Amino acid sequence: MTTPTDTPAPVAGIPATGAARQVWRRLRTRPAALASLAVLLLLVLLALAAPLLAALEGQDAYAYHDDLVDSARGGVPYGSFGGASADHWLGVEPGTGRDLFVRLLYGARISLLVGIGATVVQILIGVLVGLAAGLGNRWVDTVLGRATDVLVALPMLVLAIALTAVVPRDFPRPLLLILVIGFLGWAGTSRIVRAQTLTLKSLDFVAASRLAGSGRWRTARRELLPALAAPVITYAAILVPTNIVVEASLSFLGVGVTPPTPSWGQMLSTAQTWFRADPAYVLLPAGLLFTTVLAFTVLGDAVRTALDPREASRLRVGTRKESSR
Amino acid sequence: MRQPSVISRRVAAVAVSVVLASGAAACAGPEDAGAKSGTSGKGSSAPQKGGTLTVLNAEAQTDFDPARLYTSGGGNVPSLVFRTLTTRNREAGAAGTQVVPDLATDTGRPNKDATEWTYTLKDGLKFEDGTPITSADVKYGIERSFAAELSGGAPYLRDWLVGGDTYQGPYKDPKGLASIVTPDPKTIVFKLRKPEGEFPFVATQTQFAPVPKAKDKGAKYEEHPVSSGPYKVVRNENDGERLVLERNEHWDPGTDEERKAYPDKIDVRSGLDEAVINQRLATSSGADAAAVTTDTNLGPAELAQIGSDKALAARVGTGRFGFTNYIAFNPKVKPFDNPKVRQAISYAVNRTSVVNAAGGSALAEPATTFLPEQEAFGFTPYDHFPAGKTGNPEKAKQLLEEAGFPNGLTVTLLHSTAQNRTTSPEIATAVQEALGKAGITVKLDGQEPNSFNEKRWSVKDAPGFFLSRWGADWPAGGPFLAPIFDGRQIVTNGSNYNHAQLNDPAVNKEIDEINKLTDLKAAAARWGALDKKIGEQALDVPLFHPVYKRLVGKDVKNVVISDWTGVLDVSQVAVK
Numbered sequence: 001m002t003t004p005t006d007t008p009a010p011v012a013g014i015p016a017t018g019a020a021r022q023v024w025r026r027l028r029t030r031p032a033a034l035a036s037l038a039v040l041l042l043l044v045l046l047a048l049a050a051p052l053l054a055a056l057e058g059q060d061a062y063a064y065h066d067d068l069v070d071s072a073r074g075g076v077p078y079g080s081f082g083g084a085s086a087d088h089w090l091g092v093e094p095g096t097g098r099d100l101f102v103r104l105l106y107g108a109r110i111s112l113l114v115g116i117g118a119t120v121v122q123i124l125i126g127v128l129v130g131l132a133a134g135l136g137n138r139w140v141d142t143v144l145g146r147a148t149d150v151l152v153a154l155p156m157l158v159l160a161i162a163l164t165a166v167v168p169r170d171f172p173r174p175l176l177l178i179l180v181i182g183f184l185g186w187a188g189t190s191r192i193v194r195a196q197t198l199t200l201k202s203l204d205f206v207a208a209s210r211l212a213g214s215g216r217w218r219t220a221r222r223e224l225l226p227a228l229a230a231p232v233i234t235y236a237a238i239l240v241p242t243n244i245v246v247e248a249s250l251s252f253l254g255v256g257v258t259p260p261t262p263s264w265g266q267m268l269s270t271a272q273t274w275f276r277a278d279p280a281y282v283l284l285p286a287g288l289l290f291t292t293v294l295a296f297t298v299l300g301d302a303v304r305t306a307l308d309p310r311e312a313s314r315l316r317v318g319t320r321k322e323s324s325r
Numbered sequence: 326m327r328q329p330s331v332i333s334r335r336v337a338a339v340a341v342s343v344v345l346a347s348g349a350a351a352c353a354g355p356e357d358a359g360a361k362s363g364t365s366g367k368g369s370s371a372p373q374k375g376g377t378l379t380v381l382n383a384e385a386q387t388d389f390d391p392a393r394l395y396t397s398g399g400g401n402v403p404s405l406v407f408r409t410l411t412t413r414n415r416e417a418g419a420a421g422t423q424v425v426p427d428l429a430t431d432t433g434r435p436n437k438d439a440t441e442w443t444y445t446l447k448d449g450l451k452f453e454d455g456t457p458i459t460s461a462d463v464k465y466g467i468e469r470s471f472a473a474e475l476s477g478g479a480p481y482l483r484d485w486l487v488g489g490d491t492y493q494g495p496y497k498d499p500k501g502l503a504s505i506v507t508p509d510p511k512t513i514v515f516k517l518r519k520p521e522g523e524f525p526f527v528a529t530q531t532q533f534a535p536v537p538k539a540k541d542k543g544a545k546y547e548e549h550p551v552s553s554g555p556y557k558v559v560r561n562e563n564d565g566e567r568l569v570l571e572r573n574e575h576w577d578p579g580t581d582e583e584r585k586a587y588p589d590k591i592d593v594r595s596g597l598d599e600a601v602i603n604q605r606l607a608t609s610s611g612a613d614a615a616a617v618t619t620d621t622n623l624g625p626a627e628l629a630q631i632g633s634d635k636a637l638a639a640r641v642g643t644g645r646f647g648f649t650n651y652i653a654f655n656p657k658v659k660p661f662d663n664p665k666v667r668q669a670i671s672y673a674v675n676r677t678s679v680v681n682a683a684g685g686s687a688l689a690e691p692a693t694t695f696l697p698e699q700e701a702f703g704f705t706p707y708d709h710f711p712a713g714k715t716g717n718p719e720k721a722k723q724l725l726e727e728a729g730f731p732n733g734l735t736v737t738l739l740h741s742t743a744q745n746r747t748t749s750p751e752i753a754t755a756v757q758e759a760l761g762k763a764g765i766t767v768k769l770d771g772q773e774p775n776s777f778n779e780k781r782w783s784v785k786d787a788p789g790f791f792l793s794r795w796g797a798d799w800p801a802g803g804p805f806l807a808p809i810f811d812g813r814q815i816v817t818n819g820s821n822y823n824h825a826q827l828n829d830p831a832v833n834k835e836i837d838e839i840n841k842l843t844d845l846k847a848a849a850a851r852w853g854a855l856d857k858k859i860g861e862q863a864l865d866v867p868l869f870h871p872v873y874k875r876l877v878g879k880d881v882k883n884v885v886i887s888d889w890t891g892v893l894d895v896s897q898v899a900v901k
Contacts, residue, residue, distance in 0.1 A: 062761075064758050066678055071680065072685060073685065074684055074687065074688070095625060095684075097681075169770050169771075259754045259769060276626070278626070
């Protein structure tokens with residue numbers, strides 16, 4: 001789950017300046033990328049505005065509404081589409097009558113927070129380890145390489161379940177999830193960074209910097225890091241949706257965020273038996289999870305293409321093809 | 326009074342018993358809407374002999390040896406093969422909670438103080454090979470259950486029989502147990518070390534099934550146990566995963582008033598997913614039309630779906646097994662040492678939310694008493710801290726203020742993460758939500774089932790506030806109240822069920838007094854009064870009693886569900 005093998009091979013050496021503008025210019029020409037971006041911005045906005053929207057609807061995420069579910073029929077919500085009404089825009093949860101709209105919004109907070117937070121941790125560790133392996137001597141490289149191999153070989157989900165089970169319950173769960181997923185999932189990043197670093201090391205501008213008297217780490221910071229930005233950003237965009245799914249899986253298995261905190265994975269877990277009796281209850285979290293992951297994936301792919309110098313050169317000489325999607 | 330090793334052993338067994346009790350309940354048999362409708366399923370014609378009944382189960386019939394089975398009333402499938410001295414009355418509803426004779430001519434003749442029980446065997450009893458069943462075979466069957474390699478059964482005999490605590494079983498100690506006497510091939514006498522008025526209930530368990538010494542193969546006996554009932558085992562694959570039973574020609578229906586034995590063959594298939602079992606029963610195609618389940622309930626979502634389908638709804642049997650889900654307090658932990666805090670929580674609980682979390686009113690009934698709502702248990706209604714349907718947060722706040730918590734308080738509730746709708750997160754959050762309205766902030770501590778059980782069964786580590794549950798090994802007050810409230814049953818080095826760690830001499834004495842009664846009706850009334858009295862201390866908050874809903878295939882007839890087991894009785898089912 002951590003190392004897609006078809007990772008981008010944007011060759012290093014793009015001039016760092018103006019890269020962002022250039023990427024944006026290329027992304028602008030891709031409707032799918034723009035749509036994904038819009039969806040993601042909307043999701044982030046909704047998640048941030050969850051308390052406001054909850055107030056607007058007049059509901060909160062935890063209040064039970066026993067009168068809205070049919071107790072004699074297993075607690076299925078009264079009414080069609082999961083009990084959707086003017087008071088409860090997306091219906092209520094079977095058995096409890098809790099408002100689904102608000103719970104989905106708060107669930108988005110968990111998904112995005114853990115998905116992005118874990119990615120930041122993975123990238124930070126991955127870049128540090130990758131740089132150290134690429135710049136260090138053979139001994140350092142071997143040790144770090146083996147460590148990375150071991151991490152790749154570990155069954156991440158199983159380990160994450162074990163780790164989340166032993167940590168005291170008082171520890172904030174979202175932070176715990178970020179750390180667990182982050183510390184178990186940096187292997188792919190570090191491998192890419194190491195490979196790039198090795199390539200870059202032999203390039204002229206790096207050598208020039210070294211000759212000009214810069215130390216190893218100063219070179220890394222001033223010359224290598226900017227050049228590594230492209231592959232790392234690309235990889236990050238692929239990691240985010242993966243991490244969102246891991247969080248959902250852990251919550252699905254009951255070791256993610258703890259009830260009553262809503263999360264999409266947890267909702268899916270309780271919803272799975274309801275897909276015939278109350279399809280809305282399953283479709284809402286599943287649809288949101290699907291949309292979010294798809295948007296991140298499409299955007300990540302577009303960023304990768306935009307950062308790809310080969311793609312850029314094709315553009316320049318006018319041989320653009322409708323390429324990889 | 327008992328040695329520690331015996332206690333811990335006994336306790337371990339009881340722990341298993343709780344688990345199995347629910348399983349056994351599940352195992353006992355389906356029936357249809359309780360006592361009201363006698364027959365369920367389609368077809369109004371009288372049940373006929375013949376055909377093959379398929380049993381679709383989640384759990385395998387593991388260790389199919391009468392010494393090793395832990396059952397309530399002899400179990401469901403096991404009872405087709407093993408006859409016992411007494412058995413449960415195979416009738417619907419409350420009548421099904423009675424003990425009736427099986428191999429014996431009556432339910433037992435006690436001496437004056439109920440320390441000695443005498444049984445006489447019926448005439449014409451035979452094993453599947455045609456040899457007659459004697460009292461020595463019954464004695465040998467019981468003795469086997471004391472062997473360490475045949476563990477698994479209920480702990481009662483080890484505790485009750487004189488010398489039972491030290492006896493090692495017939496393989497190590499071939500002289501046998503002196504407290505079981507067989508003066509002649511028809512008579513068997515049990516000598517107990519204390520009065521036990523409910524002994525006839527225990528004599529329904531499979532340990533009381535006869536085992537011919539000549540055919541005993543120790544731990545391998547379970548592969549082909551010798552039948553005394555209407556069916557014999559012809560196939561037993563993968564330790565009970567598939568069990569095929571066919572007619573035992575030497576079973577004489579004239580000696581057995583309880584088992585109807587309509588089908589010619591019974592095919593028990595296990596290891597199935599619960600959703601698959603319910604789906605197959607609902608579809609009822611092919612052999613599944615003549616299928617039942619003895620261990621799989623309908624879930625809330627499945628009930629919601631069935632709700633609109635009348636034909637399907639007519640095939641759902643409803644049953645009740647004596648079981649209570651409750652909030653347990655450990656008054657050794659602050660602030661639960663304060664009765665007012667415990668009362669405040671009792672008032673604040675919203676049983677409507679809790680029942681909905683447990684699957685709705687079709688699958689759970691709100692409880693204010695610790696004893697299940699059945700006459701057999703001695704059910705005596707009380708509601709010392711009336712929370713109404715949805716809780717009384719005002720009264721709770723007032724009590725908290727009196728207790729010295731005018732600004733509310735924060736407590737931690739231990740629950741399990743199992744998806745069982747009894748001690749699970751759904752129930753815990755419903756409690757949390759209701760208590761929040763009374764100013765009690767509840768933090769949830771969800772643990773995976775093993776560590777959850779370890780914690781709640783530990784005298785040392787038990788938290789002050791947790792979800793728990795209890796089911797009885799037979800429908801009477803004894804096995805329900807004694808393990809939970811008898812101070813002498815507080816177990817410090819094993820699994821403790823006396824969560825409140827109550828050791829009240831008056832309560833202990835009353836338990837001893839009731840155990841002397843052989844008039845079960847009189848005993849039931851006393852158990853009910855005791856429950857009501859203990860309830861005043863608010864040592865627990867009863868939440869709900871579960872209700873079992875089970876589907877049967879469309880060709881299944883004569884579904885009988887007793888209040889003993891809450892599930893249909895396989896021995897009554899017909900498929901023709």
